[in-house]
Amino acid sequence: MAPDRSQETVAVGSDHAGYLLKERFKKELESMGYRVSDMGTDSEESCDYPDFALAVAHAVSRGEAGRGVLICGTGAGMAMVANKVPGVRAVAANEPYTAEYCRRHNDANILTVGSRVIGEDDALEIMRIFMSTDFEAGRHAARLDKMKDAERAHMKEC
Numbered sequence: 001m002a003p004d005r006s007q008e009t010v011a012v013g014s015d016h017a018g019y020l021l022k023e024r025f026k027k028e029l030e031s032m033g034y035r036v037s038d039m040g041t042d043s044e045e046s047c048d049y050p051d052f053a054l055a056v057a058h059a060v061s062r063g064e065a066g067r068g069v070l071i072c073g074t075g076a077g078m079a080m081v082a083n084k085v086p087g088v089r090a091v092a093a094n095e096p097y098t099a100e101y102c103r104r105h106n107d108a109n110i111l112t113v114g115s116r117v118i119g120e121d122d123a124l125e126i127m128r129i130f131m132s133t134d135f136e137a138g139r140h141a142a143r144l145d146k147m148k149d150a151e152r153a154h155m156k157e158c
């Protein structure tokens, strides 16, 4: 039986560089059965990627979204900002292997991609892999606990 994804909300966000790809991602996520929460931006007008990274990261951190997807020119700036928020494990994945294994081994909860680094078809494939891959737990669970310990030791609660 196909998994029921209608209960999972995916928060999406981009800056101007990622706007067009975000619109494609929204359609694809909806066709995969997810509820989509669009945190902006709303056009290709120049804007600041941290604003949208924080909106998506807060939604994931607070449990309003199960996972998030962020797009900027490289994917890097979005990941850097999102990872400042407690509970967020954002990964910049511009190829499929990282997208798959950051889910399997690291339980990443936000994917970031770079619209100026990869083409639309590759980005869509990476997003599908990220969304359809589960955390393996097992030996990786203890490592994730260490990551959470590090977060508690070094970051303030939001």
Ligand code: RB5
Pocket (backbone or CB within 6 Å): 015, 017, 018, 049, 072, 073, 074, 075, 076, 077, 078
């Ligand atoms: C915008 O020009 C660009 O700096 C931004 O999209 C992103 O790549 C930052 O990390």
